[in-house]
Amino acid sequence: MASHSVLNVSNLTKYYGDFKALDSVSLEVDKGCVFGYLGPNGAGKTTTIRIMLGLLKPNQGEVQIAGANPSKDPVHALQLVGYASELPTLQTFFTAEQLLDFMGRMFGLPMQTRRERTEQLLDLVGLKEWGKKKIGNYSKGMVQRLSVALALINDPMVLIMDEPTIGMDPEGTAHFRSLFTNLSKKGKTIFISSHLLDEVQRICTHVGMINKGKIVFTGPIEQMLEAFTQQWVVEAELEKVTEKILSSLKALEFVNDVKVDGNKLSIELKEKKDVRGEISSEIFEQKGVLLSLNLRKITLEDAYLQALKGGQ
Amino acid sequence: MDALGRVAVIAGYEWRRALAKKKILALIILAIAFQTLIMVGMRQLFVGGFLTNEASPLIWITGVLEGGLFVQLIAIIVGGGSMSEEYEHGTADILLSKPIKRVEYMSGKFLGGFSLLAMVEALITFVGVTLSLGFFGAQSGLQFAPIMFLAIVYSSLIFFCLSFMFSEVFRGTTLAILLAFAILIASSVISPILTFLYGISARAIPTWAATNFPSLVMSELVTASSVLPAGDLGALAQASLIIAVYAIVFTLIATYRLLKSDVTKKTT
Numbered sequence: 337m338a339s340h341s342v343l344n345v346s347n348l349t350k351y352y353g354d355f356k357a358l359d360s361v362s363l364e365v366d367k368g369c370v371f372g373y374l375g376p377n378g379a380g381k382t383t384t385i386r387i388m389l390g391l392l393k394p395n396q397g398e399v400q401i402a403g404a405n406p407s408k409d410p411v412h413a414l415q416l417v418g419y420a421s422e423l424p425t426l427q428t429f430f431t432a433e434q435l436l437d438f439m440g441r442m443f444g445l446p447m448q449t450r451r452e453r454t455e456q457l458l459d460l461v462g463l464k465e466w467g468k469k470k471i472g473n474y475s476k477g478m479v480q481r482l483s484v485a486l487a488l489i490n491d492p493m494v495l496i497m498d499e500p501t502i503g504m505d506p507e508g509t510a511h512f513r514s515l516f517t518n519l520s521k522k523g524k525t526i527f528i529s530s531h532l533l534d535e536v537q538r539i540c541t542h543v544g545m546i547n548k549g550k551i552v553f554t555g556p557i558e559q560m561l562e563a564f565t566q567q568w569v570v571e572a573e574l575e576k577v578t579e580k581i582l583s584s585l586k587a588l589e590f591v592n593d594v595k596v597d598g599n600k601l602s603i604e605l606k607e608k609k610d611v612r613g614e615i616s617s618e619i620f621e622q623k624g625v626l627l628s629l630n631l632r633k634i635t636l637e638d639a640y641l642q643a644l645k646g647g648q
Numbered sequence: 649m650d651a652l653g654r655v656a657v658i659a660g661y662e663w664r665r666a667l668a669k670k671k672i673l674a675l676i677i678l679a680i681a682f683q684t685l686i687m688v689g690m691r692q693l694f695v696g697g698f699l700t701n702e703a704s705p706l707i708w709i710t711g712v713l714e715g716g717l718f719v720q721l722i723a724i725i726v727g728g729g730s731m732s733e734e735y736e737h738g739t740a741d742i743l744l745s746k747p748i749k750r751v752e753y754m755s756g757k758f759l760g761g762f763s764l765l766a767m768v769e770a771l772i773t774f775v776g777v778t779l780s781l782g783f784f785g786a787q788s789g790l791q792f793a794p795i796m797f798l799a800i801v802y803s804s805l806i807f808f809c810l811s812f813m814f815s816e817v818f819r820g821t822t823l824a825i826l827l828a829f830a831i832l833i834a835s836s837v838i839s840p841i842l843t844f845l846y847g848i849s850a851r852a853i854p855t856w857a858a859t860n861f862p863s864l865v866m867s868e869l870v871t872a873s874s875v876l877p878a879g880d881l882g883a884l885a886q887a888s889l890i891i892a893v894y895a896i897v898f899t900l901i902a903t904y905r906l907l908k909s910d911v912t913k914k915t916t
Contacts, residue, residue: 386741386910389745392910392911410748410749411654417745425737427737427739427742443746
């Protein structure tokens with residue numbers, strides 16, 4: 337176990353009746369890392385998070401947060417953790433100010449600190465004007481924002497977020513994306529479970545991928561892109577696609593396949609190599625008029641789908 | 649923050665949560681209205697000569713005891729929603745993902761709910777005494793009112809703990825309240841029959857202790873009264889023990905369930 341890792345999940349196995357929800361799941365998250373936890377619905381993401389928080393008891397394995405086990409010693413382990421759940425349901429009889437104050441009390445914060453943080457956090461999540469209104473009157477997006485504020489009340493070392501931007505408008509999503517980036521710059525460790533691959537690719541430094549209860553990948557995001565991407569693709573737009581151009585491109589030794597969509601070509605390469613020069617020369621030779629030519633950057637989605645395929 | 653501090657935070661939370669429920673406030677209002685109605689009825693009996701002058705200084709006992717019947721219902725409703733509503737609304741996740749041990753969380757819930765119940769009973773006792781003073785003039789034995797209040801609070805432990813246990817075991821408020829209420833009714837109905845058939849051994853069913861303990865305490869305190877039966881120390885000790893045993897057993901079952909099982913996700 338590396339000494340700088342703040343969140344350690346080792347060999348977690350969890351059954352719901354006969355169903356094996358987690359199968360020897362192990363993860364290690366370093367301090368200051370923004371870790372994206374990916375996987376399809378029912379893969380075991382929320383189960384992993386709920387075990388991390390001591391809400392579920394694993395049949396095997398354990399979790400350590402900064403050296404403390406949340407199942408056995410929640411007082412020490414969870415003192416350092418902020419948690420925002422997926423589609424949270426908050427106590428509707430409280431106002432946002434009252435709920436933040438109550439959560440601050442649960443962390444043993446003194447009154448002055450609770451007041452200051454309540455004010456700062458409501459401002460940070462854009463709910464300053466709503467602080468004195470009952471939560472029962474909030475929209476889904478506002479509850480989600482408040483849930484993030486609640487997760488930050490104790491100035492946590494580790495922030496665990498289960499689908500944190502679900503239900504938020506694009507502006508809110510962008511706001512929270514920059515908030516998470518800023519928090520990570522301050523040395524906070526952020527663990528995000530999300531279906532939004534684009535979002536994960538933008539803010540995460542590391543990813544873990546789970547499918548059918550098993551970890552299929554864990555490591556730096558670049559490593560995942562590299563590991564699960566079989567081929568590179570060059571996308572070309574021509575004035576007109578002719579049979580001659582097509583056959584000549586297919587005949588190139590580094591081309592695996594060419595797909596046509598109107599006047600656009602998707603050229604799959606055999607190797608991970610930038611061959612745009614060779615392709616454009618070939619098109620010119622065949623009297624084609626090239627409008628654009630791009631080496632498509634590999635997205636997390638490509639790697640994710642590839643990883644899912646590999647894991648099955 | 650130490651363990652006691654964490655328990656106190658949850659107990660305070662439980663007060664706010666329970667008071668936010670309109671049905672508890674409605675029951676308190678109903679209890680006070682019922683007490684007032686009883687007092688008005690007794691006043692009519694007194695004016696009509698059906699009640700003697702000797703009885704009138706002890707009317708406050710009736711007022712407090714009648715209100716105490718509602719405390720059993722309030723106990724069932726407060727206890728029955730205490731744990732389960734957090735699962736039903738999904739808020740148990742939020743609370744139990746904070747730095748608190750499950751046993752501290754449950755203790756806070758229990759103490760919060762039970763202390764709220766005690767406050768309700770204090771209010772009912774106060775209203776009962778005030779009404780009797782208003783309708784019947786000076787009352788005697790009022791120095792026993794605090795003991796009477798404590799006796800009713802103690803007697804409510806059985807049904808509070810029973811519905812609290814159901815609340816945690818089944819994690820459904822309606823089921824917990826209905827089951828506890830059904831046991832209260834069934835036990836009240838069969839209690840006289842079993843007492844007739846089996847005598848003292850029938851006292852083990854929950855309603856005997858819950859409903860008789862306050863009046864047994866009062867009969868010990870006011871033995872000179874012509875309204876109450878003569879004191880029975882043996883029965884009083886038995887009722888006291890039965891309440892304690894039921895409360896401990898129900899609470900232990902609820903604790904075992906919480907400690908040994910997963911925190912279920914939002915169920916409604």
